[in-house]
Amino acid sequence: METDKPLMVVAIDFGTTYSSWACSMTHEYAENPTKMYVRQWIGGEHLSPKAPTTVLIRPDGTTLEAFGYAAEDRYAELVEEGQHKLWYYFKRFKMKIFDNLELSRYTMIEDITGKTLPAMTVFSRAIESMRNDFLSQFKSKLEGRIEDRDICWVLTVPAIWSESAKQFMRQAAIMAGINNEYLRIALEPEAAALLCNYLPLKMFTISGSQSTFQTFQKGSKYMVLDAGGGTVDITVHEVVGGGKLKELHKATGGAWGGIAVDEAFRQFIIKLVGNPVFQKFTIENTDDMLDMFRAFEVKKREMQLMKESTVTLRIPVSLIRIFEKDTGEVLKETMSQTEFSDKIKLLNDKLKVDGTIIRGFFSKSVQSITQYVKSLLKSKQLEGAKSIIMVGGFSECQMLQESIVSSFPEISIIVPQDASLAVLKGAVIYGHNQDAIVQRVCRYTYGIAGAKPFIQGVHKEEHREETDVGLLCDNMFIKFVEVGESIKLHERRGEHYFKLNMENQDTYSFPIYISSETSPTYVTDEGCRILGCGTIVNLDKAVPLKDRKVEVSIIFGGTEMEVEAKEVHTGRKSNVVVDFLL
The missing domain is CATH 2.60.34.10 (Substrate Binding Domain Of DNAk; Chain A, domain 1)
Structure with missing residues (x-):
């Protein structure tokens, strides 16, 4: 296989909170670079193009039981049956190797109960699951027509990751059964930028006077703000022409992603019910805990900077029961004695929360991102940059979008449709055109x-x-x-x-x-x-x-x-x- 001209490209976007895969044939790419198949996952009653980055490993410490929504649901069943204690359950573990100066092949990570396994085992099982999922879906279509060497695999990593973290991911992919010779590493914001080069104007939401045509014409400069669940990756590109880009500023960023908002929400609930009650609820009613955080994920994306005066959150009945049984107190009455007494109100299982509290969950991440972008825009390399392209799952959050728009009124803020899929789809394009980034810093x-x-x-x-x-x-x-x-x-x-x-x-x-x-x-x-x-x-x-x-x-x-x-x-x-x- 000529590595720059594969018969097929399969990209795996390995995210902190969500992951997925997508693919396209070379002839499809030639006709339309954005034409590709994106995996759809079943989560509860909904279809989603991404699955939670969650891994369930059997008590032997090596065998994968399930990945994604299936892992969450299976673990909830094990908890309900009291059979979960010897199993290994990992969620949002990607950040364990971010900025880890002691990262090695033997690095250990803890699951949600504190049990440890080699990080390489956990990461490779997640990649293996997505690889096998692709093969099972396309086996009948590919059998007899395409061989292993005809597939170019692309694995995404943040641009700010170290060489050791990149090599770690490569080794995990090899351990998952992907041939090293046919594996390419794509940097997440670069992949997203490649996709945006091909999207039509109607596929963007634009704040400001500049059009996407101006943004992607030869000589134009723009910033890519890739806000994911764990990290925020920022790069600056100049359009060279012919679908090629060059980097103008070294990749930079930090751990300011959407999971910080989730953690603020978790700490808020803990303040209401106490840590012992919350931990017991998490263990004994895992399915209700999952539903609560899935519902918050929807609220998180919809929250707007100034509009909501009150936000309604669902508090599982099981959590209320555990609190009242273990403490002998009534949760509704106890809330009136907390620091939030005049800003929250419990009605059955509905918690009405003052919008200022919810917006506070976002403040640390949003302020960190906004301030960092401000500092970057002062650098010499960004002179003439007139656009910021927002991609990544956290970029779909209205709070973050509105903060960026209001902070930079002189710059066009461009958000592609399905911003959370920009890295995944762009990684497929990168697999077909690996020389698209002609210069890096x-x-x-x-x-x-x-x-x-x-x-x-x-x-x-x-x-x-x-x-x-x-x-x-x-x-x-x-x-x-x-x-x-x-x-x-x-x-x-x-x-x-x-x-x-x-x-x-x-x-x-x-x-x-x-x-x-x-x-x-x-x-x-x-x-x-x-x-x-x-x-x-x-x-x-x-x-x-x-x-x-x-x-x-x-x-x-x-x-x-x-x-x-x-x-x-x-x-x-x-x-x-x-x-x-x-």
Whole structure:
């Protein structure tokens, strides 16, 4: 299979709160890039294009029982039967690897009851479930006509994720049965931007005077605000033309997604009934707890910034009963003694809440996003940017949309229809057109450790080393690229030379360093850390040691870093294994 021209692309959008898959054939893409099949999941009485990122694993700790809505419903059954205690139930676990500097293949994560399993097992089971779900749905259509090598798989990750987190997801996908050779990683805001390039005007909601035609014409600059459940990813693009884009500002963002609103709602309920009651309710009436949060999800998207004076929420009868049985008090009367006494009112199972309380659930996330966008718009790279494209599930929230619109009246705010599906659909397009992002911006300064001639009074004495070629300064940061630098797709940088030091040496390992500083001097400087380790294997041992030298270069500009090595005396390229999961 030519990796840039697959017969079929299958994209998996692995989200913090919701996940799904979509696909299209190459001939369909050629006719209409936005024509694709999106999986529909059954949740209760509703069809949804996404399923909760929820995994239920059997007591053996390895076998997947169910994923998505099926996992939620099956676990509720186990709880009702009192059989759940040995099972593993994971919800919203994607954030466990966000910004985790100690992430490894052996990282453990806790399920909702505190039991642990390897994170790699949990992530791979979720991906495996979606892979198998695709194969089961398309088996009859594909059998005999398409082979494994004809499918390009695309897995989405936030643009702000580290190389180790990307490699973790790749390894999880491989463990799930996806062939590494046919797997591509797509950055979420980039994927969404690719979709928006192809959508007609009628598929957008626009606030402001600028049209989408102006936004996507050659030379135009815009910001992509990808607000998901866990993270908010922000990138800035310029339209190159021909369906291609270049990044103008390094990917940035933070953990300000929609789950922060859910957590604020959860803490509100806990304040009303107390933590012991809430925990007992969660365990004994899991199905009612799920219904309560599913109903809040609908309210969350509909809430508007100024309009609602009162919001009605449903409080499960089972929660009220547990409270009154365990405390001996009447919930309605107890509420009158809380800090919310004049702003809430319980009528049977309906809780009427003053709109200011509900809006408070959103304040931290919305303010963090708005303030961060304001700071970015002051940067030089965003001069001339006239549009903000809002994508991701949290971008469908009226509160967030209205806050962005009111905060930036001079900028067009563009929201595509089904913003929560923009990343998924865009990932399918990315699989067909992997060279669409022609330039990216480095998030860090990258380099390796090396030695340079020691200069008295300039270099630190602690790094002075006497060698057979004279005085050297070791642990110098040999810079390949620097933070904020623009790099073209597949651009090769570095070309640093290593001398081998043993006659029978056929491997060579070296650490790769990153720093948030532009020009660190030593790899031991504050802010420098090891990103990963490169290992060159199968080196030629047939020539004398003095003639053996290896040239190493790093290839930037893609969604994942690549390292190449070449033996200088033969010109033969060597395989380099790069491990970011140390």
